[in-house]
Amino acid sequence: xxxxxxxxxxxxxxxxxxxxxxxxxxxxxxxxxxxxxxxxxxxxxxxxxxxxxxxxxxxxxxxxxxxxxxxxxxxxxxxxxxxxxxxxxxxxxxxxxxxxxxxxxxxxxxxxxxxxxxxxxxxxxxxxxxxxxxxxxxxxxxxxxxxxxxxxxxxxxxxxxxxxxxxxxxxxxxxxxxxxxxxxxxxxxxxxxxxxxxxxxxxxxxxxxxxxxxxxxxxxxxxxxxxxxxxxxxxxxxxxxxxxxxxxxxxxxxxxxxxxxxxxxxxxxxxxxxxxxxxxxxxxxxxxxxxxxxxxxxxxxxxxxxxxxxxxxxxxxxxxxxxxxxxxxxxxxxxxxxxxxxxxx
Amino acid sequence: xxxxxxxxxxxxxxxxxxxxxxxxxxxxxxxxxxxxxxxxxxxxxxxxxxxxxxxxxxxxxxxxxxxxxxxxxxxxxxxxxxxxxxxxxxxxxxxxxxxxxxxxxxxxxxxxxxxxxxxxxxxxxxxxxxxxxxxxxxxxxxxxxxxxxxxxxxxxxxxxxxxxxxxxxxxxxxxxxxxxxxxxxxxxxxxxxxxxxxxxxxxxxxxxxxxxxxxxxxxxxxxxxxxxxxxxxxxxxxxxxxxxxxxxxxxxxxxxxxxxxxxxxxxxxxxxxxxxxxxxxxxxxxxxxxxxxxxxxxxxxxxxxxxxxxxxxxxxxxxxxxxxxxxxxxxxxxxxxxxxxxxxxxxxxxxxxxxxxxxxxxxxxxxxxxxxxxxxxxxxxxxxxxxxxxxxxxxxxxx
Numbered sequence: 001x002x003x004x005x006x007x008x009x010x011x012x013x014x015x016x017x018x019x020x021x022x023x024x025x026x027x028x029x030x031x032x033x034x035x036x037x038x039x040x041x042x043x044x045x046x047x048x049x050x051x052x053x054x055x056x057x058x059x060x061x062x063x064x065x066x067x068x069x070x071x072x073x074x075x076x077x078x079x080x081x082x083x084x085x086x087x088x089x090x091x092x093x094x095x096x097x098x099x100x101x102x103x104x105x106x107x108x109x110x111x112x113x114x115x116x117x118x119x120x121x122x123x124x125x126x127x128x129x130x131x132x133x134x135x136x137x138x139x140x141x142x143x144x145x146x147x148x149x150x151x152x153x154x155x156x157x158x159x160x161x162x163x164x165x166x167x168x169x170x171x172x173x174x175x176x177x178x179x180x181x182x183x184x185x186x187x188x189x190x191x192x193x194x195x196x197x198x199x200x201x202x203x204x205x206x207x208x209x210x211x212x213x214x215x216x217x218x219x220x221x222x223x224x225x226x227x228x229x230x231x232x233x234x235x236x237x238x239x240x241x242x243x244x245x246x247x248x249x250x251x252x253x254x255x256x257x258x259x260x261x262x263x264x265x266x267x268x269x270x271x272x273x274x275x276x277x278x279x280x281x282x283x284x285x286x287x288x289x290x291x292x293x294x295x296x297x298x299x300x301x302x303x304x305x306x307x308x309x310x311x312x313x314x315x316x317x318x319x320x321x322x323x324x325x326x327x328x329x330x331x332x333x334x335x336x337x338x339x340x341x342x343x344x345x
Numbered sequence: 346x347x348x349x350x351x352x353x354x355x356x357x358x359x360x361x362x363x364x365x366x367x368x369x370x371x372x373x374x375x376x377x378x379x380x381x382x383x384x385x386x387x388x389x390x391x392x393x394x395x396x397x398x399x400x401x402x403x404x405x406x407x408x409x410x411x412x413x414x415x416x417x418x419x420x421x422x423x424x425x426x427x428x429x430x431x432x433x434x435x436x437x438x439x440x441x442x443x444x445x446x447x448x449x450x451x452x453x454x455x456x457x458x459x460x461x462x463x464x465x466x467x468x469x470x471x472x473x474x475x476x477x478x479x480x481x482x483x484x485x486x487x488x489x490x491x492x493x494x495x496x497x498x499x500x501x502x503x504x505x506x507x508x509x510x511x512x513x514x515x516x517x518x519x520x521x522x523x524x525x526x527x528x529x530x531x532x533x534x535x536x537x538x539x540x541x542x543x544x545x546x547x548x549x550x551x552x553x554x555x556x557x558x559x560x561x562x563x564x565x566x567x568x569x570x571x572x573x574x575x576x577x578x579x580x581x582x583x584x585x586x587x588x589x590x591x592x593x594x595x596x597x598x599x600x601x602x603x604x605x606x607x608x609x610x611x612x613x614x615x616x617x618x619x620x621x622x623x624x625x626x627x628x629x630x631x632x633x634x635x636x637x638x639x640x641x642x643x644x645x646x647x648x649x650x651x652x653x654x655x656x657x658x659x660x661x662x663x664x665x666x667x668x669x670x671x672x673x674x675x676x677x678x679x680x681x682x683x684x685x686x687x688x689x690x691x692x693x694x695x696x697x698x699x700x701x702x703x704x705x706x707x708x709x710x711x712x713x714x715x716x717x718x719x720x721x722x723x724x725x726x727x728x729x730x731x732x733x734x735x736x737x738x739x740x741x742x743x744x
Binding site (some may be wrong): 099117125133182 | 387388389454457458461462465468471473476478481482483485486495498499500502510514517518520521522538541542544545546597598601602603604605613616634670691731732733
């Protein structure tokens, strides 16, 4: 698989990440196990008439996509590809609730129209008048990674030279309640910065949108390169899989300046990453990200945004090492593992 | 295009049959699958017809070996995907990297809407088993695990073009050398969510739908699943069987006109068909049959028809919408219609467009109304267009 050049990256997240802000300078503290995306003023990105009818996930997706294109000075990408596990949950909830409460009578169509999983990619195409390839992957914690796979293949097929790709998911009140009933989250009050020090079951809910302009060739303005990525479903020996991944990409752990590890605070499913951090990665600098964005299926897109910015800046706040090469190692429930190798170009 | 990708297996379940043979028999005999709504509980049961698969969830569960509380979307998927996989014989070859690329739009909504009735009264009530597999990806994963497929598994959701995109994504994974074989297509169950959604848009026909008819009044919803098994050249050579054909062309273009409506000029549909022809290295005159998207809504058929008129420019191959049999199966339609297209190719058939009476004023052609047999068909074009302007076309050719 060939290198993907990251021309630009934009994220709306529970941290101050969008617009002209210093890179993760201060951590926004939350005292509940639910982190909410900090939404910007959408006016520069969206017609207010349009945005009034849009749910949060659509607004977040469209705004980060447009910001990304502006940063990359790109008018039309050769493809638009999104990953979202939950899709447009708010609109889905609204329409479902009305069907039941109004007993299938007199329903307004807007929520239904905007409930399909491809709405964000479609709205971007509509706004840009972009007729290019347009796809949406909805495969749980691999949704964003599938979008990256599609991107990499389009480049290899010479079908595209710049692609807009993003990961988007929202958490709604209803879904927070439902996931809580599955004991997904911490109970009671919880502070996100304590995520890795409190040994208790559950994680914290998160959400966000992260978009990228990826290119098949180097330019003068690349933030970083995505050298390689790979997913592993229910791996038997993840340590060996990591070593194989590094070997296949001719990289040693000594060359990795930073590991971005996807621990989410759940005492049970964090064990495999704890073992890796204390074992295989014991000589590496390690940073975490899920205390910043919370846990959600496309949170690896936030990790990629963080890695790209760390490489671009050569630094991550709180670490003194110069950062040129980053390995993202993340998983959800020890079932969906994902590796990404990000380097200075 | 680079190395060919062949079709080695087919699987389908729809309102007109529970397997490929039954679907083919119904297509040949002109037997449509629409009826009064029987299995879905809705106030529209006697008002709006639909094309349901003629099994209860309990019966589907018994066939698949899944528990009966499982989403109908997964039950339907499991039946058609297994049929395709068994038909292909790829499981008999040791060491193949097999993928499962499945599309759907509703996920486990059939169960979630049941859960929500209780949940809205009290957010601590409602059976959690009914929402645990709500996600589109959950449906795919349940079936992949059941089939024992794990080399590459993912889910695509681009509304009604979903499974056409899944099929050619699967083909590209083979070409990229990532997989040797892939089960690709899609599934969707009939739900209150989609029934009410399309009803609010006022595009559901109260009678059986009449695609490409001047008097068409909208679509009938259907349900089902359809899958093809795509294999690399070297796998095709190892399989001791006649292949159905090859995927020679494909395209995904966006109409970029409106969230739900297609442009009057049919720009997206035109680009999708033209792009598929270009990738296949074919001319419009090479196409022997068009399996139209043909939902029966005033907007789609006008837009798609205009695109066909622009592209084929006077030389129209026989064409029909098999949604006049199956209803619109949404995320499954591209998969089911890919199966029908391959059957047309293999058996030299053009399936009839049922209930067509009156020529559309704006079009110079009309769909095929009677079954045609012994046709010299070398290439079939299959169209799938969806909400969000997502337009995809596939071309299947003789192997």
